[in-house]
Amino acid sequence: MIDIFRPKKNRQIIYGVLIAFAVLIVMNALAVHYIGVMLISFIKALLLGLVCIIYGLLFQILFKHKRISLEVSFAIGLIITTLYFFILGFLHQLTAPWFYVYILLTVPAGSFLFLNFTPELKNLGEKIKSKSSMWYLLFLFPLFYAALPSSFFDTLVYHLGIPNLYIQNGGFCATPQFLYANTAIYYEVSLIPSVFAGALVPRFFHLIVGIFLVSAVIDFAGDYMNIRKRWLPALLIITMPLSGFLLTTVKNDLVSALFILLGIRFLLEKQFSRAGIFWGFAVGIKYFNALPMLIFLLLFLIYQKKFPVKQYLFFSLAFLALLIPLFSKNILYTGNPVFPFFYSLFPFEFWDESRSRMMARDVGRICRSWKDFLYLPYNLSFKEFGSGGRVGVQFLAFLPFLLGSAGKKAGRHKTDGDNKRVSLLLAFSLITIFAGCAFTGSIRFFYLPFLILCLFVARVVEQKPGVVMNVLLAIVLLLNMATSIALLNYLYNPHLLYTQNMTRDEYLIRTVHSYPAFQFLNHHTPENSRILLVGETRNYYLKRPYSVASAIDYSILKPYAEKADNFIDWLIRLRADGIDYILVNFSEFYRLINNYNRLPEAHRQNAFAFFDQLEPIFREKNVYVFQVK
Numbered sequence: 170m171i172d173i174f175r176p177k178k179n180r181q182i183i184y185g186v187l188i189a190f191a192v193l194i195v196m197n198a199l200a201v202h203y204i205g206v207m208l209i210s211f212i213k214a215l216l217l218g219l220v221c222i223i224y225g226l227l228f229q230i231l232f233k234h235k236r237i238s239l240e241v242s243f244a245i246g247l248i249i250t251t252l253y254f255f256i257l258g259f260l261h262q263l264t265a266p267w268f269y270v271y272i273l274l275t276v277p278a279g280s281f282l283f284l285n286f287t288p289e290l291k292n293l294g295e296k297i298k299s300k301s302s303m304w305y306l307l308f309l310f311p312l313f314y315a316a317l318p319s320s321f322f323d324t325l326v327y328h329l330g331i332p333n334l335y336i337q338n339g340g341f342c343a344t345p346q347f348l349y350a351n352t353a354i355y356y357e358v359s360l361i362p363s364v365f366a367g368a369l370v371p372r373f374f375h376l377i378v379g380i381f382l383v384s385a386v387i388d389f390a391g392d393y394m395n396i397r398k399r400w401l402p403a404l405l406i407i408t409m410p411l412s413g414f415l416l417t418t419v420k421n422d423l424v425s426a427l428f429i430l431l432g433i434r435f436l437l438e439k440q441f442s443r444a445g446i447f448w449g450f451a452v453g454i455k456y457f458n459a460l461p462m463l464i465f466l467l468l469f470l471i472y473q474k475k476f477p478v479k480q481y482l483f484f485s486l487a488f489l490a491l492l493i494p495l496f497s498k499n500i501l502y503t504g505n506p507v508f509p510f511f512y513s514l515f516p517f518e519f520w521d522e523s524r525s526r527m528m529a530r531d532v533g534r535i536c537r538s539w540k541d542f543l544y545l546p547y548n549l550s551f552k553e554f555g556s557g558g559r560v561g562v563q564f565l566a567f568l569p570f571l572l573g574s575a576g577k578k579a580g581r582h583k584t585d586g587d588n589k590r591v592s593l594l595l596a597f598s599l600i601t602i603f604a605g606c607a608f609t610g611s612i613r614f615f616y617l618p619f620l621i622l623c624l625f626v627a628r629v630v631e632q633k634p635g636v637v638m639n640v641l642l643a644i645v646l647l648l649n650m651a652t653s654i655a656l657l658n659y660l661y662n663p664h665l666l667y668t669q670n671m672t673r674d675e676y677l678i679r680t681v682h683s684y685p686a687f688q689f690l691n692h693h694t695p696e697n698s699r700i701l702l703v704g705e706t707r708n709y710y711l712k713r714p715y716s717v718a719s720a721i722d723y724s725i726l727k728p729y730a731e732k733a734d735n736f737i738d739w740l741i742r743l744r745a746d747g748i749d750y751i752l753v754n755f756s757e758f759y760r761l762i763n764n765y766n767r768l769p770e771a772h773r774q775n776a777f778a779f780f781d782q783l784e785p786i787f788r789e790k791n792v793y794v795f796q797v798k
Contacts, residue, residue: 187325189253206673207316213366214373216272220362221246223275226293230286234572237293240385244431247378248450248491255494258358261340268365286790304400307407308380308401311416314657315376317666318369318673320680321341321554325418325707326719327369331357332364336715343502346718346725348528351499351508355453356421368710371419378656379416382427382620383407389434390624393590393649402627405563406438406620408646414557414660417611425454428615429461433597435589441477449491456507457614457714461601468485468600475628519723528721533610536603545606555611556722559656560619561649563626566641572621580686597621607643677710684795689787698749701725705792716748720761723768730772739779743797753780756791 214630225242228249234241257263282290319329327349334350335341335358344350359456363371383406390396406412415423430449435444462753470476496506505515509528512520535554536542548554550565564571598618605615613621630638658661665671665679669714684707690700691712700715702708703725718725731741743751762768768776780795787794 173345187553210367211236211316211371214363214377215371217363217366217370217374218243218377220275221250222281224249226282226428227278229713230282238385238388239293240388240415240427241380241431242382243378244427244450246444247359248407248726250362251355251450251453253495254358255498258335259498263336263340263361265339265365268362271362279599295659299742304403305380308376308383308416310407311376311379311413314413314417314661314663315372316369317372317417317663318677319372319419319709320661320677321418321420321556325681325709327488328419328421329360329364329709330707330717332371333709333711334359334715334717335365336361336365336710341423341498341502343718345503345517346722346727348509348520348524348719348722351503353453353456353495355450355495356424360419364707371566372417375414375419375423377599378424378427379412382423382430385427385430385434386620386624389430390627392595393437393587394624395587396624396627396631398627398631401630402624404646405623405626408649408653409561409619409623410559410565410649410653410656411557411561411613411616411619414559414656415616417657417661418557419496420613420615421454422616425451425458426620428454429458429618432462433465436465439480441480442483442487444489445487448484451489452488453492453495455614456510457609458604460604460608461597461615462616464601464604465597467595467722472589517769525723531721534608535606535610535612542603542606545603549602549612553656553699555613557656557660558612559652560612561645561652563645563649564619564622566645567626567629570638574792594621595625598625624718647691681707681710682712682756683707683752683792684791685789686752686787686792689794690752699746699747701743701751703751703753703763704756705752705754706757706761711752716746718767720765720767724758724762724772726776727768727772730768730775733779736779736782740797748797751783751795751797753793753795754791755793 222239222242224245225244225246226237228245229237229242233637250271254263257267289739313542319325324330327347331350334344334347360371360374363374383403386406387403388397390402391399396402399513407416417441428447431442432447432451435441435447445566448458448462452462499506499508503515503517503520505511505517508515508517509520510524510526512522533555541548546568550562553559598621602612602616605612605618608614630642662679666673666676671679674684681687687710690698691710694700694713696713698713700711700713702711702715702717705719706720708715716725726731729739729742733742740747762773783795785793786796
């Protein structure tokens with residue numbers, strides 16, 4: 170197996186090119202009607218990834234970072250991208266010219282780097298070439314699924330829905346009944362350029378984020394856990410079912426793991442202010458990331474056995490500085506910097522105790538009793554917690570070896586300090602997993618600890634070579650790969666598109682029943698028309714300004730249904746809010762009303778009476794479009 174993944178250097182490029190061409194030929198034969206869209210979108214995503222790298226490299230070099238890293242450069246570039254589009258969002262300037270400014274500014278930036286810092290760029294290039302071409306080819310597996318159109322529910326509602334919402338409105342706008350747009354949205358804002366570039370581009374860009382995450386984990390494994398066979402943890406990570414899901418589905422857990430890992434790395438390197446920047450951005454991606462931060466900081470204090478006040482002050486200032494844009498936006502549009510928490514201190518018209526309980530119910534908890542914690546190692550191996558939340562059997566299969574070798578030295582030249590770091594990482598991973606299971610029903614919220622545990626599995630395999638260990642590893646990899654393929658096939662049914670059984674539009678209609686109505690509105694209404702989405706929360710494919718409510722929020726009809734007394738009153742209020750068309754997905758409307766108690770019965774009857782008096786201009790199945798005249 171080692172020989173396969175570590176070919177001779179003079180054959181690496183040949184192997185890589187041949188396999189890449191083979192994959193392209195097969196995909197072209199299967200999806201000749203789709204390959205052009207894929208390639209163009211993939212090239213755009215690569216360009217946006219390069220833009221992030223250039224901005225990040227410029228920042229690293231100008232601020233004289235000791236260790237120039239491609240992964241750190243990309244992450245810094247993502248921060249710069251987010252801040253740039255945050256400013257444009259506040260100024261209501263999310264328009265094409267400013268998007269092209271963002272792209273074109275990399276030309277002088279790249280030229281400056283090339284002319285003045287050639288040795289640094291050359292060293293970086295050598296690091297890239299040092300990785301086996303087979304390492305990169307491992308990502309052909311998630312690429313197969315990432316090339317499909319976005320259809321996952323949460324992705325269409327907010328991970329891609331939020332950047333689309335802001336693009337259609339030209340900037341930030343009040344979304345009082347759209348919870349997710351008023352919380353931690355740094356990753357969603359960073360996706361604005363990829364959403365602007367095309368419907369499929371964000372999926373490829375998200376995969377690029379995943380490639381940098383895995384690369385950062387592998388570098389971390391070599392630097393802090395002395396793992397030499399770098400293909401091994403890469404293979405363990407990529408074949409893990411949870412990784413397969415997160416690499417191919419646009420969610421914010423993948424990028425959270427990247428910034429948490431870099432925050433940990435900078436703390437271990439005692440660069441506190443830089444660590445604060447990455448931890449701050451991580452919390453800006455998802456509030457839940459404050460939990461692993463607090464756990465690691467507490468363990469790090471124990472590990473260091475001292476409390477350097479000045480350094481932790483710099484950490485805190487950098488951490489808070491990174492969150493200022495997010496807090497400012499939340500205050501501006503909700504009056505609450507940490508919406509939806511502390512709503513009793515910051516009252517908000519559309520958020521109350523009932524909505525908070527509904528959010529807690531929706532988030533759920535994996536462990537509700539001591540018995541759940543006791544069975545957790547087994548359950549995590551064989552059960553799915555949250556969509557795509559299946560980690561596989563590797564941790565349970567290697568558990569006896571992990572327990573026996575956790576404290577061993579990873580090499581002859583390793584010191585007690587190295588072993589303490591390894592113990593720190595193991596403690597962080599296990600405590601975060603057990604603590605996280607008490608706060609959420611989705612294990613993807615704490616993805617990074619599972620990546621670190623993969624490194625411990627790889628470490629065990631290196632420490633105890635032999636036939637038994639190799640056979641066990643092969644069984645684990647095969648089971649995980651089979652589980653991952655089964656999971657992704659179940660979620661996305663790639664054969665429907667790749668075997669030409671369906672066109673792209675037919676494929677999307679199968680999952681997003683409102684997609685034909687979106688297409689109707691996109692092609693048959695004026696560009697400045699404003700749409701009210703009722704029942705339908707998956708808003709990504711609508712390319713007109715719109716208002717929407719999430720499933721957890723009160724229905725978007727609430728302010729109208731509780732105040733409008735008759736048909737004319739409804740029309741007057743809708744026109745006052747600039748609504749030109751109403752899209753109603755009645756199937757989703759009933760489902761969300763029943764599951765989330767979003768509208769009282771009297772208000773439902775008022776809404777139905779209003780819709781009964783409107784003539785639809787479009788109707789397909791239970792999806793209607795009405796014009797407000």
